[in-house]
Structures are given as C-alpha cells and as structure tokens.
Amino acid sequence: MKKLIFLFSLFVWAGAPVGAQPMQQVVGEVRASAARMSGKTLQKRFLLKPGDPFTPALFDKAQDDLHDLRVFKKLEFSTQEKNGKTDIFINAQDGYYIFPLAFASGGKKNAAALSLAAGNLFKQGESTFVFAGGSDDGFTAMAGLSLGDDFISLGFTKLNFDQRFYQNGWSNTFGVFSTTDDEDEYHSSLLGALHTRKEQLALTYMHRFSRTLRAFVRPEYVRYTYSPRALDNGSHNQITLGLRLSDDVRKGVNMGALSGYGLTDKKKSLQNLPRPRTGYAANVFYTAGGSWTGSDYEISKLGLEAAGLLEFKNRHMLVAEIRAQDAFKAPFSDRVLSSELLSGLGRYDRQIRGSRGAGAAVSFIYYLLRNETGLLSLAPFYELAYVYAGSRYRPHSGAGAALTYKLWRFPFPFGINYTRNLQDGSDTVGFVFGGKF
Incomplete structure (x- = not known):
C-alpha cells in the first residue's frame, strides 16, 4: 500500500508543470x-x-x-x-471649456489669426476647434472635431505670393505665416521669380482601430496658377491614404488648461519615472491623382516617417526621426520639398524642391526647471535632408536649439528658437509658440 501511495505521488509530481506561473x-x-x-x-x-x-x-x-x-x-x-x-x-x-485665442504681427509681413477651441460641450469627451488667419500672402481657415475613435477636419487655404528661385536649387519657403527674409538676404543669388496663386480645400478623416493604430484618408481640391510664365497651371486634385502606428509618450496640447481642466496628471508628470521608457511613431502614406480625381496631371507620391523616443527617469528625452518621400509621377508643384523631410524644429526661409529625398534628425529635450508653475526646457537639435534635384542629391541641413517655457495653466509652450543653416551659413532667430512639449 505504501508503495502504491509513493507511485501515485511520483505521478502527480511528474505531471505538474515545472516553474508553473500563477x-x-x-x-x-x-x-x-x-x-x-x-x-x-x-x-x-x-x-x-x-x-x-x-x-x-x-x-x-x-x-x-x-x-x-x-x-x-x-x-x-x-x-x-x-x-x-x-x-x-x-x-x-x-466639465467643459471654450478657449478663444488671437494674435497679430507687423513688420515686413502683416499677419493675424483667431482660434476657438472647445471641449466636452456635448458630454462625450470630444474636442472641437475653429481657426482662421491671414497675412499679406493669403488666408487660411480650418475646423475640426475629435470624438472617440474618429477625427474629421475641413480646411481651406488661398495663397497669392511670389515664388523666388535661387542658385543651387534653393527657393523660398511659402505659406500664410512663412517668413520673407530671403528676399533681401539672398538677392545676389536670385535667378528669377514667378507670381503664384494656390487654392486648396482639404477634407481629412481619421479612424483609430486600437490604441496604437490609425488610418486616414484626405481628398483635396488643389489649383495652381503661375505668371507671367505658366509651369503647371491648372487642377492638381489628389487623394492621400495613410496609416499611423504610434505609442507616443509626449504630452499634447491642453486647450482646457486656462479653465483648470486637463491637469489631473500634473503631479504624476512632475515625479521621476521608476525606470526609463520608450515611445515610437511610424507613418506611411500614398498620394495619387489623375483624370479620375479631376486633376490635369498624373500624381503618384509615397512617403514614410518614423520616430523613436527615449524618456529617461528624470524626464529628459532623446528623440530620433527619419523621413523619406518619392514622387514617382509629379508635376513641379507636387514635387518633394526638403522642409517636409526635416523635423520641423529648425526655422528656414529657403528650401530645395526635387523628385525624391530622405532626411533624419536628432534632438534632446533637457528640462532646466520642473515645478508646480511650469516646465522650462532647452532642446538642441540637428537635422539633415537630401533631395534629388538637378541630376544630383542636394543637402539641406541645420542645427540649433529651442528654449521654451510651458505654463501648466496655459495651452501652449512659448519661447525662442535659434537655427543655423549649415549649407549657406545663415542664422535665424524666431519666436516659438505651440507644438509638442
């Protein structure tokens, strides 16, 4: 009997999984x-x-x-x-909030803008915004709604400006709020200019399938008119499809801050992390156009973007980014711009246009101060892009730093940015308002 009990116990012991976990x-x-x-x-x-x-x-x-x-x-x-x-x-x-904001600037280029943001008005945790602004070069207006897993926006832009072309493939940046400093600074290398008119109406719809995966579609009505010499005048209507995979640990804009909303994780944000953590983002998008979209030109562009982030225990961050675009078929106005391949941290008044290109950037966000009032950070950066133009790849690179302060009770960080264009040695100092912090 004892022998049978021993054999039975051995059988039960042998059948138990080794290192079984709860x-x-x-x-x-x-x-x-x-x-x-x-x-x-x-x-x-x-x-x-x-x-x-x-x-x-x-x-x-x-x-x-x-x-x-x-x-x-x-x-x-x-x-x-x-x-x-x-x-x-x-x-x-x-609760709910409504936040209006206006600004105006003078000098060589007069500009003004007005925005209105609201949150949780319909008790769904939604956010809505309306933005309108204008300058000597045109105006833009946009409205958007984010609700649950869905985001939709509608925007219209009308530009009326001079596009200037310089030696070595450079041309001026353009937009409603872009700088016009290039006109005086690079006059000796100016090759020519064309007056440009652009109209753009874009509808964007994005859906979130999970915490990290999103997809979007963006149909656009676009029309260009150049004078006195026509380049690719006419319709450039196009559709863009894209996927985004991300787990970004950076904080976004808090439009309810002025009313005391959105500060529920303030105490947590001021504490050191128990261990370093990482974040990432990856985007892929394809843009197409032709007679089927009402375009006068064939358009085919593919873009890739990726970023990795390491947040240290003391909340400082190291960010690395890469971007690439290839315009397989594209008229002049739809070619790749070097500014689209950079991180957006630098400020430049010129860019390079070409058929394809790639870029990379690295930045380090160092918090000089973290307290109950706000966050003061210094963010040095370096960025480099190569664009294929004029039968060869041309570089566009820059380095600099941004010194910004973010009040907990105000939606946007603000500060100053210094950028040195490493190709032509020019220096740009600008005001920073908004963006991720």
Whole structure:
C-alpha cells in the first residue's frame, strides 16, 4: 500500500508543470462615474474592457488615455482583486471649456489669426476647434472635431505670393505665416521669380482601430496658377491614404488648461519615472491623382516617417526621426520639398524642391526647471535632408536649439528658437509658440 501511495505521488509530481506561473489577471468589472459624461461614455473611452488582460503597464496606459482627453478636474482610479479578476473603479469630475485665442504681427509681413477651441460641450469627451488667419500672402481657415475613435477636419487655404528661385536649387519657403527674409538676404543669388496663386480645400478623416493604430484618408481640391510664365497651371486634385502606428509618450496640447481642466496628471508628470521608457511613431502614406480625381496631371507620391523616443527617469528625452518621400509621377508643384523631410524644429526661409529625398534628425529635450508653475526646457537639435534635384542629391541641413517655457495653466509652450543653416551659413532667430512639449 505504501508503495502504491509513493507511485501515485511520483505521478502527480511528474505531471505538474515545472516553474508553473500563477494565472494571469484579467479585467473584471469597470465601473465609472462622472459629473457630465455618463458612466457608459467614460467606460467606452477607457482602454481596458472586461475580460482584457490586466497588467500594471496596461493599466497605466489606460489611465494616460483618459488624462489626455483634458476635460477633467479630478480623475481617480482604484482597483480590487477578486477571484482572479481585477475590478476597476473610475471617479471623475469633468466639465467643459471654450478657449478663444488671437494674435497679430507687423513688420515686413502683416499677419493675424483667431482660434476657438472647445471641449466636452456635448458630454462625450470630444474636442472641437475653429481657426482662421491671414497675412499679406493669403488666408487660411480650418475646423475640426475629435470624438472617440474618429477625427474629421475641413480646411481651406488661398495663397497669392511670389515664388523666388535661387542658385543651387534653393527657393523660398511659402505659406500664410512663412517668413520673407530671403528676399533681401539672398538677392545676389536670385535667378528669377514667378507670381503664384494656390487654392486648396482639404477634407481629412481619421479612424483609430486600437490604441496604437490609425488610418486616414484626405481628398483635396488643389489649383495652381503661375505668371507671367505658366509651369503647371491648372487642377492638381489628389487623394492621400495613410496609416499611423504610434505609442507616443509626449504630452499634447491642453486647450482646457486656462479653465483648470486637463491637469489631473500634473503631479504624476512632475515625479521621476521608476525606470526609463520608450515611445515610437511610424507613418506611411500614398498620394495619387489623375483624370479620375479631376486633376490635369498624373500624381503618384509615397512617403514614410518614423520616430523613436527615449524618456529617461528624470524626464529628459532623446528623440530620433527619419523621413523619406518619392514622387514617382509629379508635376513641379507636387514635387518633394526638403522642409517636409526635416523635423520641423529648425526655422528656414529657403528650401530645395526635387523628385525624391530622405532626411533624419536628432534632438534632446533637457528640462532646466520642473515645478508646480511650469516646465522650462532647452532642446538642441540637428537635422539633415537630401533631395534629388538637378541630376544630383542636394543637402539641406541645420542645427540649433529651442528654449521654451510651458505654463501648466496655459495651452501652449512659448519661447525662442535659434537655427543655423549649415549649407549657406545663415542664422535665424524666431519666436516659438505651440507644438509638442
């Protein structure tokens, strides 16, 4: 009998999995309450659902997603483990905001703009905006709505400006709020100029399939007119399709800050991280046009973008970016611009236009000050792009730094930017207002 008991015990021991791990926790109930939103709406906007795997990392990301709605004055989370499941409780105090903003500038190029942003007016955690601005070179207007997994915007731009061409493939940058400093600084290398008129109407729709994956479509009406010499006058109507995969740890704009909303993760943001963390973003898009879109020209362009971010324990960040575009078929106006291949950190008054190109950039965001009032950062950067123009690749590179301050109770960071164009040795100092921080 003892022998049989011994054999049975040996059988049970041998059949047990070596190093067996406890059963993975899953999400049980998710209960939520808020002042304006319904509990069901808040549950829908929360990343974790009943039956999903539960880990501290996923729970932290789900909390960040709710914080990023920026419509809460209070947002509290608690959990309770029961029978291998983790119940989650969310207690929120949400409100709504309307934030108007206007600015004007003078000098060589007069400009003014007005924007109006609103959040949670319809108790869905949505955000809406309207923007309109103009200058001596034209005007632009845009309106957008972000609700749940969907974003839609409609924008119209009309430009009326001189496009100047210089030696070595350079031409001036253009836009409603672009600089015109090139006209005087590079007059000795000017080859010629064309008066340009551009009309553009663009509708963008984006859908989020998961926390990290999005897709968008953008049909555009575009028309160019050049004088006195015609280049590619006529219709350039086109459609762009794209995919975006991202897990970006940087904070976006908080339009409700002035009213005290969206600061629920302020204390957390001021604390050091337990360990470094990473973020990433990758985009791919394809633009096409032809007679089927009402275009007078065949258009075919492919673009790729990728960025990686390392956030250290003390919140400093190292960011690396790469971009590439190839205009397989494109008239002059739709070719690749070197400014589209750079990071956007530098300020330039000239750019290079060509059939294809690639660029890379690296920057380091160092926080000089982090306190209850705001964040002061210094961000040195270097960026380089090569564009194929005039039978060879031409470089466009720059280096500099941005010194910016972000008040917790104001939506945008502001400061100054210094950029040195490493090709022609020119220096640009500009005012920074807005962008990721």
